[in-house]
Amino acid sequence: MSALAEALPASPSAGMVWARTLETIRQDGKTYALTWLERMCALDVREGALVLGVPDRFFRDWVDDHYRALLESTLARVGEGLGRVAYEVVEAPPPSVHLAPTPVTATNAMRPPRLSPRFTFGTFVVADSNQLPAAAAAAVADKPGHHYNPLYIYGGTGLGKTHLLHAVGNLIWERNPAQRVVYLSSEQFTNEYVESVREHRMTEFRRKFRDECDVLLIDDIQFLGKREETQKEFFYTFNTLYEQNKAIVLTSDTVPSEIPGLEDRLRSRFAMGLLTDIREPSYETRVAILQKKAEAEGLGLPDDVAHFIAKHIQKNVRELEGALVKLSAIHSLSRLPVTVEFAAQVLKDILPTHQSVDVESIQREVARYYKVTVEALREDRRHKALAHARQVAMYLSRKLTKSSFPEIASRFNKDHSTVISAVRKVEGLRETDAGLKRELDELEAKLGGH
Structure with a gap:
């Protein structure tokens, strides 16, 4: 929803x-x-x-x-x-x-506007793909303004940046409701600025963001690019807070140097603290996220269903959560058991459709997975890690396409006997090497294999 x-x-x-x-x-x-x-x-x-x-x-x-x-x-x-x-x-x-999760009293302060109590450190699944930003965010929340100021978290859509931003604000406020936490997106900052200029309320605007702010949390800062007047106002706001050791946490879909239209002076200030990225979650992390969210929803999620969803939804935590919410709602309404078949039917409009795969697309995905170049896969280099990636690519090319051994060999600049040897080696190791099996399962999921 x-x-x-x-x-x-x-x-x-x-x-x-x-x-x-x-x-x-x-x-x-x-x-x-x-x-x-x-x-x-x-x-x-x-x-x-x-x-x-x-x-x-x-x-x-x-x-x-x-x-x-x-x-x-x-x-x-x-x-x-x-x-x-x-x-x-x-x-x-x-x-x-x-509203605060603390006991309600007549003097109890209201939760800062826009902060959601659902997004806390306790509900955030920490894994290799997000360990550094999660730890840095926790450090900022522990001692606002003293660690990593500003903290700049970047990464793709739906990976948990906003969750961490809320978690910082929630923990700071819950420990000390007197802390004035301001959370908003750069779009909302721009809108408030424009309205304040139009209605001659700039004194009030500056008081809110400079004098009456202890923690500034800005989501999607990349949208500040190309807005010159707003950037100018944000620059002075940033300086004022920074000089007073007020905590600043920003999120973006990219590093400051790649935000189009962003002033150099803002780029340099955004990079003064810590730049850290959130990467796409691994297969195991996606399963863990589903299991933790299901527990929070009160949904009994069988392991095979969690693995089924994690296999098909690979890049976006938000999509995983959306799939789980829909599954939980339909299960509650229908009272049908949560099985793989049930999940496939309920989520048919959410799960990505199967697309045809060819040797070239396999090479690209394998190269991305093992952090090598496609060109290196096609070269006669015998570095151990590169040889492993090449053998995996050959194996997947044989399994997921209708290409013959000679056709695959031509794509890798090898003879067909080399491909046959690689395929047989990987087939054998898949049965005994748990690490390799995990790699192959994840790659096949990314490529739409079954």
Whole structure:
């Protein structure tokens, strides 16, 4: 389900009742329900019912079917005479998502706007592909402004950059609600800047981002490129915070030097701290992510189903999560067992379609996997690592294409006996070498093999 766009104003009394309701559910140990409940917001109290905002009718029906009893029994305990819930479809993200996971009191501070409590270090799966950025983010959260300032995390879409950004903000705020955490995207920063200029509120804008900010978290900073006036304002904001040892964490899809239209002075400042990248998750990491998310969703996910999904969704953690949410929702509605066949049917519109593969595409994927060049695979170099990659490419070419041994040999500038030898060697080792089997399984998944 896609996130809603902006927060809605809620009745103060409704917001407080909803906060106590969620906190009671959390204290009762029923955190599995919060994955769904925290996506709703408290809108109003009407005719003895707490009115909750929901993103769509499907979500409303699912929550009502599974959690109405829990909601109303909990509400009766904390809701000042309220014992009933009602729903209203809205088009904005729930402000109640921003409520703290700490005990609710009259003086309890509200979670900083836009921060989601779902994204924490506890729910982030650490692996080789993201170990450094995760550790750096944790260090920043532990001592804001003292480590890796600024921290600049870059990588492809859906790999967990935004998750880490929220995790930093959440941990800092949960440890010290007095810390003024500001989280937004560079697009939102630009929009606020433009509106402030148009409405002559620049003093207020600068106070918010400079004087009243202890931690600045900016998502998708690459969109700041080519916006000269916004860049100028951000440059002075950055300098002010940096000079005061205020923590700055930025995410991007690329390194500063490759952001089109970004001023050199910003490039240099973004690189003053730590630049670290998140890479595509490995097969094992994808399985671990699915298992951890399934546990959080309260879904019993068999190992073979986790492996099936991980095999077909390879590059994007967000797509993995989306697949799991859909699987969980349809399972809950249909009550059908979660099997590979069930997953294949439910996720048929999400899973990538099988595409034909040829020797050249196998060479490209193998070269990328083993971090060598395609040209090197075709050369007569006998370096051990390169020879291994070449033999794997030959084996996959024979297994996944209809090419003959002589045809494959011609693509590698070898004779066909060399290809035959390589294929037989890899076939034999696949049965005894667990590491090689894992490599082959992952490569075949990337290439769409079955």
